[in-house]
Amino acid sequence: MTAAPPSQPPSFPSEVELRPEIDSETGIDLSLIEENLKLTPWERILANDDTINFIDAARASLQKRHAAS
Protein backbone atom coordinates (compact mmCIF):
# COMPACT_ATOMS: atom_id res chain seq x y z
CA MET A 1 0.00 0.00 0.00
CA THR A 2 1.18 3.43 -0.81
CA ALA A 3 0.54 6.31 1.50
CA ALA A 4 -2.01 8.83 0.35
CA PRO A 5 -0.41 12.11 -0.67
CA PRO A 6 -0.81 14.86 1.90
CA SER A 7 -3.95 16.82 1.15
CA GLN A 8 -3.30 20.27 -0.20
CA PRO A 9 -5.39 23.13 1.11
CA PRO A 10 -7.54 24.37 -1.72
CA SER A 11 -5.92 27.38 -3.31
CA PHE A 12 -7.89 30.55 -2.96
CA PRO A 13 -9.31 31.61 -6.33
CA SER A 14 -7.87 34.65 -7.99
CA GLU A 15 -9.68 37.97 -8.13
CA VAL A 16 -10.45 37.33 -11.78
CA GLU A 17 -12.16 34.04 -10.90
CA LEU A 18 -14.21 35.76 -8.21
CA ARG A 19 -15.36 38.56 -10.46
CA PRO A 20 -18.99 38.28 -11.58
CA GLU A 21 -19.52 37.66 -15.26
CA ILE A 22 -19.68 40.98 -17.11
CA ASP A 23 -20.62 41.30 -20.75
CA SER A 24 -17.48 42.76 -22.27
CA GLU A 25 -19.34 44.72 -24.93
CA THR A 26 -22.13 46.31 -22.88
CA GLY A 27 -20.74 46.17 -19.34
CA ILE A 28 -23.91 44.49 -18.11
CA ASP A 29 -23.44 42.38 -14.99
CA LEU A 30 -24.77 39.07 -16.28
CA SER A 31 -24.79 37.57 -12.79
CA LEU A 32 -27.54 40.01 -11.81
CA ILE A 33 -29.61 38.79 -14.74
CA GLU A 34 -28.91 35.19 -13.68
CA GLU A 35 -30.15 36.01 -10.18
CA ASN A 36 -33.31 37.59 -11.59
CA LEU A 37 -33.97 34.61 -13.79
CA LYS A 38 -34.01 32.40 -10.68
CA LEU A 39 -37.07 34.32 -9.43
CA THR A 40 -40.64 33.83 -10.57
CA PRO A 41 -42.22 36.69 -12.55
CA TRP A 42 -44.24 37.71 -9.48
CA GLU A 43 -41.11 37.72 -7.31
CA ARG A 44 -39.43 39.98 -9.88
CA ILE A 45 -42.28 42.50 -9.59
CA LEU A 46 -42.06 42.46 -5.78
CA ALA A 47 -38.26 42.78 -5.89
CA ASN A 48 -38.57 45.85 -8.13
CA ASP A 49 -41.00 47.46 -5.66
CA ASP A 50 -38.76 46.61 -2.71
CA THR A 51 -35.73 48.15 -4.38
CA ILE A 52 -37.51 51.34 -5.38
CA ASN A 53 -39.02 51.75 -1.90
CA PHE A 54 -35.64 51.20 -0.28
CA ILE A 55 -34.05 53.82 -2.56
CA ASP A 56 -36.82 56.31 -1.76
CA ALA A 57 -36.44 55.73 1.99
CA ALA A 58 -32.68 56.15 1.75
CA ARG A 59 -33.04 59.34 -0.32
CA ALA A 60 -35.52 60.77 2.20
CA SER A 61 -33.07 60.04 4.97
CA LEU A 62 -30.27 61.72 3.02
CA GLN A 63 -32.38 64.83 2.41
CA LYS A 64 -33.25 64.96 6.12
CA ARG A 65 -29.57 64.77 6.93
CA HIS A 66 -28.74 67.56 4.45
CA ALA A 67 -31.52 69.72 5.87
CA ALA A 68 -30.27 69.22 9.42
CA SER A 69 -26.66 70.17 8.60
Place this chain on the structure above:
Amino acid sequence: MQHLNQLLERLIKAEVEFVLVGGLAAAIHGSSLNTRDVDVCCRFTEGNLKRIQAAFHDLHPVHRARPDIALNVTPELCAGLRNLYLKTDIGIVDCLGEVLAIGGYDEVLGHSIILELPVGSLRILDVDALIKAKEAMGRPHDLITVQHLRALKTRTSR
Protein backbone atom coordinates in the same frame (compact mmCIF):
# COMPACT_ATOMS: atom_id res chain seq x y z
CA MET B 1 -44.62 54.10 -1.28
CA GLN B 2 -44.70 52.42 -4.64
CA HIS B 3 -46.71 49.25 -5.06
CA LEU B 4 -46.67 48.43 -8.74
CA ASN B 5 -47.66 44.87 -7.84
CA GLN B 6 -50.94 46.15 -6.39
CA LEU B 7 -51.61 48.32 -9.43
CA LEU B 8 -51.22 45.27 -11.65
CA GLU B 9 -53.40 43.19 -9.36
CA ARG B 10 -56.15 45.80 -9.53
CA LEU B 11 -56.01 45.95 -13.33
CA ILE B 12 -56.23 42.16 -13.51
CA LYS B 13 -59.08 41.88 -11.02
CA ALA B 14 -61.03 44.67 -12.72
CA GLU B 15 -60.76 42.68 -15.97
CA VAL B 16 -59.16 45.55 -17.84
CA GLU B 17 -58.08 44.56 -21.35
CA PHE B 18 -54.37 45.36 -21.25
CA VAL B 19 -50.91 44.10 -22.05
CA LEU B 20 -47.99 45.03 -19.82
CA VAL B 21 -45.21 46.73 -21.81
CA GLY B 22 -42.22 48.92 -20.86
CA GLY B 23 -39.73 48.69 -18.03
CA LEU B 24 -41.76 46.49 -15.71
CA ALA B 25 -42.26 44.01 -18.54
CA ALA B 26 -38.48 44.04 -19.03
CA ALA B 27 -37.95 43.48 -15.29
CA ILE B 28 -40.39 40.56 -15.35
CA HIS B 29 -38.54 39.04 -18.27
CA GLY B 30 -35.43 39.18 -16.10
CA SER B 31 -33.74 42.55 -16.65
CA SER B 32 -31.91 43.83 -13.57
CA LEU B 33 -33.04 47.41 -14.26
CA ASN B 34 -35.63 48.86 -11.90
CA THR B 35 -38.61 50.93 -12.90
CA ARG B 36 -41.00 53.36 -11.26
CA ASP B 37 -44.09 53.00 -13.38
CA VAL B 38 -46.48 50.57 -14.96
CA ASP B 39 -46.80 50.94 -18.73
CA VAL B 40 -49.74 49.16 -20.27
CA CYS B 41 -51.13 49.07 -23.76
CA CYS B 42 -54.88 48.90 -23.51
CA ARG B 43 -57.97 49.04 -25.63
CA PHE B 44 -59.16 52.64 -25.66
CA THR B 45 -62.87 51.99 -25.45
CA GLU B 46 -65.09 53.74 -22.97
CA GLY B 47 -65.87 50.46 -21.23
CA ASN B 48 -62.22 49.56 -20.80
CA LEU B 49 -61.25 53.03 -19.58
CA LYS B 50 -64.12 52.90 -17.11
CA ARG B 51 -62.74 49.61 -15.80
CA ILE B 52 -59.36 51.33 -15.32
CA GLN B 53 -61.08 54.13 -13.42
CA ALA B 54 -62.94 51.61 -11.27
CA ALA B 55 -59.72 49.68 -10.58
CA PHE B 56 -58.06 52.78 -9.13
CA HIS B 57 -61.10 54.65 -7.80
CA ASP B 58 -59.92 54.71 -4.16
CA LEU B 59 -56.32 55.59 -5.07
CA HIS B 60 -57.10 59.16 -6.16
CA PRO B 61 -56.10 58.75 -9.82
CA VAL B 62 -55.16 62.04 -11.48
CA HIS B 63 -53.60 63.06 -14.78
CA ARG B 64 -49.85 63.09 -14.22
CA ALA B 65 -49.21 66.37 -16.02
CA ARG B 66 -52.25 67.97 -14.35
CA PRO B 67 -52.54 66.50 -10.86
CA ASP B 68 -55.31 69.00 -10.15
CA ILE B 69 -57.55 67.08 -12.58
CA ALA B 70 -58.95 63.79 -11.29
CA LEU B 71 -59.53 60.94 -13.70
CA ASN B 72 -63.10 61.11 -14.89
CA VAL B 73 -63.84 58.87 -17.86
CA THR B 74 -66.41 60.48 -20.11
CA PRO B 75 -67.27 59.83 -23.77
CA GLU B 76 -65.53 63.12 -24.62
CA LEU B 77 -62.35 62.06 -22.85
CA CYS B 78 -62.37 58.68 -24.60
CA ALA B 79 -62.85 60.30 -28.00
CA GLY B 80 -60.04 62.76 -27.48
CA LEU B 81 -57.30 60.64 -25.96
CA ARG B 82 -54.87 58.10 -27.38
CA ASN B 83 -52.86 57.77 -24.17
CA LEU B 84 -53.65 58.26 -20.51
CA TYR B 85 -50.88 59.19 -18.08
CA LEU B 86 -52.04 58.57 -14.52
CA LYS B 87 -50.69 59.06 -11.04
CA THR B 88 -52.22 57.20 -8.11
CA ASP B 89 -51.47 57.01 -4.40
CA ILE B 90 -49.34 53.88 -4.93
CA GLY B 91 -47.66 54.53 -8.26
CA ILE B 92 -47.74 55.74 -11.82
CA VAL B 93 -49.64 54.02 -14.63
CA ASP B 94 -49.25 55.01 -18.26
CA CYS B 95 -52.02 53.62 -20.47
CA LEU B 96 -51.02 53.62 -24.14
CA GLY B 97 -53.27 53.13 -27.12
CA GLU B 98 -50.41 51.83 -29.21
CA VAL B 99 -46.80 50.78 -28.96
CA LEU B 100 -44.21 52.15 -31.36
CA ALA B 101 -43.04 49.62 -33.99
CA ILE B 102 -45.66 47.10 -32.87
CA GLY B 103 -49.01 48.83 -33.42
CA GLY B 104 -52.33 49.20 -31.67
CA TYR B 105 -53.83 47.06 -28.95
CA ASP B 106 -54.70 44.12 -31.20
CA GLU B 107 -51.18 43.94 -32.65
CA VAL B 108 -49.68 44.21 -29.17
CA LEU B 109 -52.03 41.48 -27.98
CA GLY B 110 -50.76 39.29 -30.82
CA HIS B 111 -47.21 39.69 -29.51
CA SER B 112 -48.06 38.97 -25.88
CA ILE B 113 -47.64 35.96 -23.65
CA ILE B 114 -49.73 35.01 -20.61
CA LEU B 115 -48.14 34.64 -17.20
CA GLU B 116 -49.99 32.98 -14.35
CA LEU B 117 -49.39 35.08 -11.24
CA PRO B 118 -50.75 34.59 -7.70
CA VAL B 119 -53.18 37.44 -8.43
CA GLY B 120 -54.39 36.15 -11.80
CA SER B 121 -53.38 35.97 -15.45
CA LEU B 122 -51.18 38.73 -16.79
CA ARG B 123 -50.55 39.44 -20.46
CA ILE B 124 -47.08 40.79 -21.12
CA LEU B 125 -45.32 41.81 -24.33
CA ASP B 126 -42.92 39.07 -25.45
CA VAL B 127 -39.17 39.73 -25.39
CA ASP B 128 -38.74 40.11 -29.14
CA ALA B 129 -41.53 42.67 -29.45
CA LEU B 130 -40.25 44.50 -26.38
CA ILE B 131 -36.79 44.74 -27.96
CA LYS B 132 -38.33 46.02 -31.20
CA ALA B 133 -40.41 48.65 -29.38
CA LYS B 134 -37.54 49.82 -27.19
CA GLU B 135 -35.22 50.06 -30.18
CA ALA B 136 -37.79 52.13 -32.04
CA MET B 137 -38.13 54.51 -29.09
CA GLY B 138 -34.37 54.90 -29.18
CA ARG B 139 -33.87 56.95 -26.03
CA PRO B 140 -30.64 56.21 -24.14
CA HIS B 141 -32.44 54.35 -21.34
CA ASP B 142 -34.48 52.34 -23.85
CA LEU B 143 -31.29 51.23 -25.57
CA ILE B 144 -29.81 50.15 -22.24
CA THR B 145 -32.95 48.07 -21.68
CA VAL B 146 -32.47 46.55 -25.14
CA GLN B 147 -28.97 45.47 -24.15
CA HIS B 148 -30.37 43.85 -21.01
CA LEU B 149 -33.12 42.09 -22.93
CA ARG B 150 -30.65 40.77 -25.49
CA ALA B 151 -28.35 39.55 -22.73
CA LEU B 152 -31.12 37.74 -20.87
CA LYS B 153 -32.44 36.30 -24.12
CA THR B 154 -29.05 34.72 -24.68
CA ARG B 155 -29.10 33.30 -21.13
CA THR B 156 -32.57 31.84 -21.38
CA SER B 157 -32.00 30.28 -24.81
CA ARG B 158 -29.05 28.23 -23.53
